[in-house]
């Protein structure tokens with residue numbers, strides 16, 4: 001199952017959540033610390049590589 005990384009924009013807490021894809025579609029993520037709903041997904045560095053050789 002994929003692990004999603006999130007950061008709370010209210011308190012800065014970083015956390016991970018394991019979700020299936022179907023869960024991810026319908027789950028509202030909230031901060032485990034402050035229960036805030038301003039959650040931003042952090043992408044794994046793997047996905048930030050933009051260099052292409054064509």
Ligand SMILES: [Zn+2]
Nearest residue numbers: 008011031034
């Ligand atoms: Zn928080």
